[in-house]
Amino acid sequence: MSWEKEIRQLFAEGHEKFLRNISVDCIIFGFHENELKVLLLQAKYAGSWALPGGFILKDEHMDDAAKRILQERTGVDDVYMQQFYVFSEPDRSNKKINKLFLKNAGIELEESWLFERFITVGYSALVDFSKVLPVPDNISSDCKWFNIHDIPGMILDHRNILDKALENLRMQLNYHPVGYNLLPEKFTMPELQKLYETILDRKLDRRNFQRKIMSTGILKRLDETKKGVAHKAPYYYKFDLRKYQKALKGGMGFEL
Amino acid sequence: MSWEKEIRQLFAEGHEKFLRNISVDCIIFGFHENELKVLLLQAKYAGSWALPGGFILKDEHMDDAAKRILQERTGVDDVYMQQFYVFSEPDRSNKKINKLFLKNAGIELEESWLFERFITVGYSALVDFSKVLPVPDNISSDCKWFNIHDIPGMILDHRNILDKALENLRMQLNYHPVGYNLLPEKFTMPELQKLYETILDRKLDRRNFQRKIMSTGILKRLDETKKGVAHKAPYYYKFDLRKYQKALKGGMGFEL
DNA sequence: TATCATTGCGTCATATTAACGCAATGATAA
DNA sequence: TTATCATTGCGTTAATATGACGCAATGATA
Numbered sequence: 001m002s003w004e005k006e007i008r009q010l011f012a013e014g015h016e017k018f019l020r021n022i023s024v025d026c027i028i029f030g031f032h033e034n035e036l037k038v039l040l041l042q043a044k045y046a047g048s049w050a051l052p053g054g055f056i057l058k059d060e061h062m063d064d065a066a067k068r069i070l071q072e073r074t075g076v077d078d079v080y081m082q083q084f085y086v087f088s089e090p091d092r093s094n095k096k097i098n099k100l101f102l103k104n105a106g107i108e109l110e111e112s113w114l115f116e117r118f119i120t121v122g123y124s125a126l127v128d129f130s131k132v133l134p135v136p137d138n139i140s141s142d143c144k145w146f147n148i149h150d151i152p153g154m155i156l157d158h159r160n161i162l163d164k165a166l167e168n169l170r171m172q173l174n175y176h177p178v179g180y181n182l183l184p185e186k187f188t189m190p191e192l193q194k195l196y197e198t199i200l201d202r203k204l205d206r207r208n209f210q211r212k213i214m215s216t217g218i219l220k221r222l223d224e225t226k227k228g229v230a231h232k233a234p235y236y237y238k239f240d241l242r243k244y245q246k247a248l249k250g251g252m253g254f255e256l
Numbered sequence: 257m258s259w260e261k262e263i264r265q266l267f268a269e270g271h272e273k274f275l276r277n278i279s280v281d282c283i284i285f286g287f288h289e290n291e292l293k294v295l296l297l298q299a300k301y302a303g304s305w306a307l308p309g310g311f312i313l314k315d316e317h318m319d320d321a322a323k324r325i326l327q328e329r330t331g332v333d334d335v336y337m338q339q340f341y342v343f344s345e346p347d348r349s350n351k352k353i354n355k356l357f358l359k360n361a362g363i364e365l366e367e368s369w370l371f372e373r374f375i376t377v378g379y380s381a382l383v384d385f386s387k388v389l390p391v392p393d394n395i396s397s398d399c400k401w402f403n404i405h406d407i408p409g410m411i412l413d414h415r416n417i418l419d420k421a422l423e424n425l426r427m428q429l430n431y432h433p434v435g436y437n438l439l440p441e442k443f444t445m446p447e448l449q450k451l452y453e454t455i456l457d458r459k460l461d462r463r464n465f466q467r468k469i470m471s472t473g474i475l476k477r478l479d480e481t482k483k484g485v486a487h488k489a490p491y492y493y494k495f496d497l498r499k500y501q502k503a504l505k506g507g508m509g510f511e512l
Numbered sequence: 513t514a515t516c517a518t519t520g521c522g523t524c525a526t527a528t529t530a531a532c533g534c535a536a537t538g539a540t541a542a
Numbered sequence: 543t544t545a546t547c548a549t550t551g552c553g554t555t556a557a558t559a560t561g562a563c564g565c566a567a568t569g570a571t572a
Contacts, residue, residue: 021275022375062344062375083342086377088318119278119318121342189519208561210520215559225568231518232568445550464530466551481537487549488537 003138008107011098015113018055023120024066025053025087025158027165028076030129031182034191035147036198038162039074039134040154042142045104046097048155049146051162053120066123074143075135080181081125084168085161088119092157101139124165126181148198166199173199180239188226188234189213218244259394264363267354271369274311279376280322281309281343281414283421284332286385287438290447291403292454294418295330295383295390296410298398301360302353304411305402307418309376322379330399331391336437337381340424341417344375348413357395380421382437404454422455429455436495444482444490445469474500 028039040049054069056062063081070076095115102109129145136143146152151162169178178199179192193209213219220240225233284295296305310325312318319337326332351371358365385401392399402408407418425434434455435448449465469475476496481489 019277019373019375022278056344056375058373059346061346062342086318086339086342088312090315090317117275117314119275119312205561205563206519207521207563211522212560228570229518230570231516232520233570234519461530461532462550463532463552467553468529484539485549486539487547488551489539490550 004105004107006138007102007105008109011102011107011109011112011114014055018057018113020113021116021118023053023055023118024062024069024123025051025120025161026066026070026081026123026125027051027162028070028074028079028125028127029165029169029182030127030132030145031195031198032129032145034194034198035149036195037129037145037147038151039076039132039143039145040152041073041136041140042144043097043101043155044139044141045101046155047153049152049158050155051158062121066121066125070123070125073137073140074132076125076127076132079125079127080177081123082176083121084124085122085164086119087122087157087161087164089157090117092120093117094156097155120161122161122165124168126178128182128184130184170199170201177239177244180241180244186222186224186236186238188236190234192219192237216243216247218247260361260363262394263358263361264365267358267363267365267368267370270311274313274369276369277372277374279309279311279374280318280325280379281307281376281417282322282326282337282379282381283307283418284326284330284335284381284383285421285425285438286383286388286401287451287454288385288401290450290454291405292451293385293401293403294407295332295388295399295401296408297329297392297396298400299353299357299411300395300397301357302411303409305408305414306411307414318377322377322381326379326381329393329396330388332381332383332388335381335383336433337379338432339377340380341378341420342375343378343413343417343420345413346373348376349373350412353411376417378417378421380424382434384438384440386440426455426457433495433500436497436500442478442480442492442494444492446490448475448493472499472503474503 030037030039039052041052042049052070052073054065054073056065060068062083066081066083067079070079070081093116098112098114134143134145148166151159154162172178173196179195182195183192189210190206192213193204193206196209197204218240219237222236222238224236226236227233286293286295295308297308298305308326308329310321310329312321316324318339322337322339323335326335326337349372354368354370390399390401404422407415410418428434429452435451438451439448445466446462448469449460449462452465453460474496475493478492478494480492482492483489
């Protein structure tokens with residue numbers, strides 16, 4: 001099917017396939033070069049960036065929809081995702097954006113379910129940066145990682161959604177497998193500490209951090225050390241998944 | 257407008273007034289006689305009980321919808337409410353229940369937006385039991401408080417929603433004005449402790465509890481003591497709202 | 513071979529928590 | 543009138559957690 005035909009069909013008949021008035025938006029967090037990142041899409045014909053979002057099939061669980069949307073729109077597969085908040089301001093509507101999009105695509109339509117008001121459910125995803133190759137979809141011209149401190153202009157209330165996701169990530173740091181999902185399988189203690197510092201947005205004492213993390217027993221130190229650093233080489237660690245799962249149930253047992 | 261006509265109109269034309277495929281369900285918590293309670297409705301012609309729920313007007317914020325629904329369906333007004341989770345199982349549909357309801361009400365309809373699938377957003381409300389006089393609405397035959405440990409059979413996944421709300425309440429105990437909203441203006445320390453014990457579902461040491469609560473400075477002790485008890489009379493306390501708000505921002509500063 | 517940033521492990525003073533003691537209170541029963 | 547008793551308010555103590563910092567070891571680079 002041609003691209004224009006696909007778009008026209010989505011606008012004209014999508015309501016037969018998807019639930020109405022509800023969308024899902026995904027915030028994909030990654031960690032790279034000691035910085036927290038989010039994956040954003042740029043819609044065709046639009047200067048602003050957007051969260052990867054989409055709709056729920058009429059017979060689909062919302063969690064599955066979020067995973068499918070993420071896969072279809074960015075190529076990212078099989079990740080840890082969780083709903084975190086519903087955004088329901090009455091004036092959050094894609095009407096103008098979608099009309100402009102159609103106009104630029106050379107499609108004319110008077111009515112569409114996509115001109116209606118949408119309530120959106122925010123999903124937060126944590127991915128291993130090194131395993132993700134962002135691929136923009138049909139309706140996007142670009143798909144890129146952005147540093148959390150260097151977010152470009154975004155459509156609608158997407159900036160607000162992003163901020164809420166970050167706040168949520170902070171709150172849940174001690175109760176969810178944040179480190180496990182954001183870091184590669186093996187990592188050094190300074191890397192893990194930097195991740196915590198970035199999310200919490202404050203410095204932590206190196207020695208106390210190590211002591212507390214190790215006291216939970218969720219990490220296993222490997223015999224291997226990092227190579228090629230111009231100072232004492234740090235050990236690699238990896239998560240002891242069994243103990244991690246267990247520890248998470250009652251919080252981490254410490255405050256950072 | 258007659259009752260039947262109102263119902264018929266809701267089923268036949270409600271989709272012009274409300275958003276589709278989305279509903280809101282409220283869990284109203286109260287505290288009475290040292291027990292945690294929830295307010296439930298019994299739909300006409302149905303044996304099972306249900307959470308007070310409803311729909312979002314096309315131009316209404318979801319938070320406002322939740323408040324309006326609670327007011328319309330139970331008479332409860334002006335309370336502390338918060339969304340806590342979205343329930344989206346594909347098979348959670350009122351189709352059967354609504355068809356039965358129509359049949360019993362003597363109304364015939366082949367098609368209705370209310371036969372479609374609904375995703376529902378759970379809202380948690382905390383109310384002062386003593387200030388609430390439950391009033392069932394048009395479509396409900398009864399409206400009653402139930403002890404949290406003695407919940408009757410409920411429609412659809414409402415039991416699941418209730419359990420999730422309780423779990424959520426537990427998690428947020430140290431970060432939200434739970435005590436402030438669930439207790440009357442003045443209360444004794446044993447009452448407050450019992451509230452915490454009921455929500456957390458475990459015993460707390462009386463003396464340590466008092467010391468920790470008081471150390472936060474969120475309570476003001478009154479000069480008045482409780483009358484008519486066959487032992488040493490406990491003092492009354494009330495919340496120091498200014499300090500309470502402040503303390504909540506960084507958690508309560510202690511673990512219970 | 514010296515330098516230097518960084519790491520791993522340790523110390524110590526202070527704060528927080530859990531567990532428990534005890535006198536005071538005031539309605540009820542003797 | 544007085545003793546009884548469950549309960550309250552306030553306090554003590556030991557164990558544990560936390561925050562702030564010291565110092566020798568490491569290993570690429572100068």
